[in-house]
Amino acid sequence: DAEVSTRKKTFSEVQRERLDQAERTVLIKCPPKLNEKKLLQYLSSHGNVKSHFFFENRGINALIEFSEKSSIASLQDAVGIPNAAEHHVVPFKSRLLTFTLKNPVSQPAEETPLHLSPQCHIPVKDLVQKLCLADSISSQMYMLLNEYQLTEENIKLRFLACSLVRDFARAYFPDSTVKPFGSSVNTFGKLGCDVDMFLDFHDAKVPATKMKKGPFEMEFQMKRLPSERLATQRILSVIGDCLDNFGPGCVSVQKILNARCPLVKFAHQPTGFQCDLSVSNSIAIRSSELLYIYGCLDSRVRALVFTVRCWARVHGLTNSAPGTWITNFSLTMMVMFFLQKRSPPIIPTLDQLKELADAKDKHIIGGYDCSFVSDLRKIKPTKNTETLDVLLGEFFEYFGNFDFRRNSINLRKGKEVNKPESSPLYIWNPFEQDLNISKNVNQPQLEKFIAMARESAWILQKEDKTQRIINKEPWGLAALLIPFGKSNSSKMKNKMKGIGSETIRSLLDSLKLNNANSQQKAVGK
Numbered sequence: 004d005a006e007v008s009t010r011k012k013t014f015s016e017v018q019r020e021r022l023d024q025a026e027r028t029v030l031i032k033c034p035p036k037l038n039e040k041k042l043l044q045y046l047s048s049h050g051n052v053k054s055h056f057f058f059e060n061r062g063i064n065a066l067i068e069f070s071e072k073s074s075i076a077s078l079q080d081a082v083g084i085p086n087a088a089e090h091h092v093v094p095f096k097s098r099l100l101t102f103t104l105k106n107p108v109s110q111p112a113e114e115t116p117l118h119l120s121p122q123c124h125i126p127v128k129d130l131v132q133k134l135c136l137a138d139s140i141s142s143q144m145y146m147l148l149n150e151y152q153l154t155e156e157n158i159k160l161r162f163l164a165c166s167l168v169r170d171f172a173r174a175y176f177p178d179s180t181v182k183p184f185g186s187s188v189n190t191f192g193k194l195g196c197d198v199d200m201f202l203d204f205h206d207a208k209v210p211a212t213k214m215k216k217g218p219f220e221m222e223f224q225m226k227r228l229p230s231e232r233l234a235t236q237r238i239l240s241v242i243g244d245c246l247d248n249f250g251p252g253c254v255s256v257q258k259i260l261n262a263r264c265p266l267v268k269f270a271h272q273p274t275g276f277q278c279d280l281s282v283s284n285s286i287a288i289r290s291s292e293l294l295y296i297y298g299c300l301d302s303r304v305r306a307l308v309f310t311v312r313c314w315a316r317v318h319g320l321t322n323s324a325p326g327t328w329i330t331n332f333s334l335t336m337m338v339m340f341f342l343q344k345r346s347p348p349i350i351p352t353l354d355q356l357k358e359l360a361d362a363k364d365k366h367i368i369g370g371y372d373c374s375f376v377s378d379l380r381k382i383k384p385t386k387n388t389e390t391l392d393v394l395l396g397e398f399f400e401y402f403g404n405f406d407f408r409r410n411s412i413n414l415r416k417g418k419e420v421n422k423p424e425s426s427p428l429y430i431w432n433p434f435e436q437d438l439n440i441s442k443n444v445n446q447p448q449l450e451k452f453i454a455m456a457r458e459s460a461w462i463l464q465k466e467d468k469t470q471r472i473i474n475k476e477p478w479g480l481a482a483l484l485i486p487f488g489k490s491n492s493s494k495m496k497n498k499m500k501g502i503g504s505e506t507i508r509s510l511l512d513s514l515k516l517n518n519a520n521s522q523q524k525a526v527g528k
Contacts, residue, residue, distance in 0.1 A: 011299075013377045014292040018182060024159065025166035027053070027072050030273055032101040033063040039117060042102070049081070050074025056120045056156045060275040063117065066159060093249045097167060099273050120156040122275060124194040127317060127484055134481040135472075140463075141391040143480040144306040151193040151309050161187045164274045165200045171245050172202055176238075179204050184284065189291045190298030191308055191335060197277045201284050202238065235282045236260045242280065243267040286434050289366060289373040293433060297339055297350050299379055303391055304350060308338045310395060310480060317484050318455050320448070327445040329428070329452060336414060336430050336440065341398050343417035349387045352417035353433050356382070373434045395480070399460035403453055411439075459483050 012020075033042070039057075042065065046052050051070040058064055069075060075098060082100055085092050125133075130150055137143040153161075161183055169181035185199040186192030228234045240258055247256035252272040259266050266281040298305050312331055315321045322328050342349040359376035366373040376382065389397075410419035411429035415436070422429045424439075427449040432438040462482055471478035477485060 011379055013379070014188075014295045015377065017295075018188065021158065021162045022166065022180065022182065024068060025162040027070070027075065028066060028068045028159070028163050028166070029075055029078065029098045029100060030163060031065045031067060032099075032273075033057070033065050034102060034104045034107065035063070036104065036107060037063060037117065046078070049077040056159075057117045058120045058122050058156065058160075060122065061272070063119075064273070066156070066163065068159070095249050095251070097170060097251055098163075099167070099251050120154065122157055122160070122194065124151045127313070130313075131477055131481045131484050134479070134484070135477055137479075139390075139392060140395060140479040141306075144310045144391045144395065145302075147313060147480065148306045148309045151313065152305070153187070153192045153194060153196075157194060158187070160274050161198050161276065164198055164271050164276050164278060167271075167273075168200060168242075168246070168250075168278070168280060171250060172242055174245070175241065176202075176204065181280070182288075184288050184291045186331075189294035190305060191294055193309065193312075197279060198271075199279050199281075199287075201281045201287070202242065203283050205283060232265070236265050238282055239265055239267050239280065243269075285366075285368045286371065286373060289368070289375075289434055292377070293353065293356075293375060294335065294339075296356070296375070296377075296379065296382070297342075300350055300382060301385060303389075303394060304338075304342060306391055307342070307394055307398065308335050310391075311338055311398065314455075314459065314483055315452075317486060319486075320452050320455060325443070327443055328448045329441065329444050333428070333430055333441040333444070336433075337402065337412060338398065340412045340414055340417070340430075341401055342394075343414065344401070345387055345389065345394075345397075347385060347387045348417065349385045349389075351382060353415040354417075368434070371434050371436070392479075396460055396463040399456040399463070403457035403460050405453075407449060407453070455487075458487055 031042075043052055043055065046067055049069070050073065052067055053070045054068045056066055058066070078100075079096060079098075082096075084094060085101075124130075130147065133150070134143045134146060137146055165181045165183050169179065172179045172181055180203045181200050182203055183198055183200050186196045187198050187200075228237070239260060243256055243258040246253040246267070246269055250269075254270050254272055256267065256269040259268060264281055264284060266279050269278050269280070270276075271278050298308075312321065312334055315329065315331075315334055320329055321331055321334065339350060343352055353375060356375035357372070359381050360374045361376075364374055364377050406419075407428060409422060411422045411431060413420045413431045414433050415431065420431070426439055426442050426444070427446045428441040428444040429439050430441045432440050463479075466478060466482060468478050471482070476482070
């Protein structure tokens with residue numbers, strides 16, 4: 004029930020709650036022999052502890068959420084500056100604290116061991132063994148989702164990382180906020196993924212009603228620069244230097260200011276995250292919210308996306324480094340498109356979501372219409388009852404036979420559209436309609452994806468589940484998460500040999516088919 008109630012909240016409501024939570028939170032590096040009861044007892048002297056958890060990252064750490072923000076000030080008043088015998092310290096007082104025991108010998112160790120919240124998912128080989136114990140492909144997919152998705156604790160830690168960066172930004176821009184976007188908030192993030200965050204000044208705008216009062220037009224005197232891009236570069240340059248020089252635990256700071264979207268990359272050691280900081284990226288926020296809505300509408304959506312992305316990673320179709328392979332974002336969009344194409348559709352098209360939008364949902368950003376409904380209750384649930392077993396096989400079947408040469412993928416309309424240009428894979432950016440989000444993908448990578456999709460569809464159709472269980476062999480999804488060359492290398496070599504010729508054969512077949520179709524159309528006329 005708690006899961007359902009959080010699911011029904013709008014994206015903005017969830018963001019606001021999480022940011023507020025983060026402002027009432029501290030992160031404590033704990034001593035080795037920690038007594039949980041004593042720690043909480045001490046912290047309670049500064050105010051009510053609303054929630055807490057422990058995790059392992061270069062030792063034991065505790066995330067402590069107080070009920071009131073004033074409790075943090077009370078705690079900070081009792082904390083001292085580190086002894087600077089060896090190093091000189093930068094006297095910035097953050098919400099990152101270190102606790103050590105005054106008399107470690109006299110302290111009895113914790114009777115029961117601390118429960119440590121996992122911050123990374125299990126290795127694929129362990130996952131495969133777990134999946135073999137499930138009773139259907141659907142339950143295997145939900146099992147994978149549960150192992151890989153962000154936990155409540157991990158999400159809290161992500162928002163805390165943003166809140167700690169915000170403390171620096173506020174030294175220069177007191178009204179600014181730092182918010183996560185992308186996989187940390189769109190319900191499709193997996194444990195271990197980077198934290199994308201942006202510096203937002205939009206909340207700082209004064210409401211028009213206040214400005215109308217009084218006889219004067221009033222405005223702040225501010226530095227004027229020739230372009231928004233230059234202002235962004237200057238702001239990020241200064242914040243980047245600030246994190247590098249004064250930020251406790253901020254290491255490997257890189258300023259990448261000449262990118263299409265300027266950013267600062269850094270590792271945040273206290274939380275263990277790799278972070279990317281940019282400035283107000285409004286369209287990226289809309290994309291995050293759109294995926295959030297799709298992820299909340301039907302539990303099958305997230306299970307299918309996590310499964311396909313894990314499958315793609317195992318077979319080397321995706322990679323964390325930039326390159327010519329398909330990105331996780333492109334794969335996610337392909338899954339969404341596939342779900343729009345089911346009969347009846349499992350999720351609505353972006354145009355349908357736009358029709359449901361009211362005045363407060365209107366967003367025009369840089370000339371692009373980014374409007375869609377934000378209230379999940381306005382979206383009718385799907386009547387589609389297909390199981391995940393069916394959907395997984397159909398996904399591979401659909402894209403294994405998709406006419407990529409001619410067609411592009413359009414989530415606004417929920418249908419194939421003729422390609423506007425000759426990129427091997429063309430997926431329309433849902434908002435910036437003149438951009439292809441998969442422009443980086445080359446022909447060999449696309450062909451590899453098609454071959455793997457066909458192979459996977461074939462395995463799911465042909466496998467004898469009972470026989471595989473008797474033989475103690477991986478079955479269903481587990482069989483798809485083993486690199487195909489490893490499970491049956493000689494058979495796979497022969498199949499791989501045939502991939503080039505198979506691709507050519509399928510091209511010839513589709514040419515014949517297109518020819519036949521055009522003849523039929525001509526006859527029809």
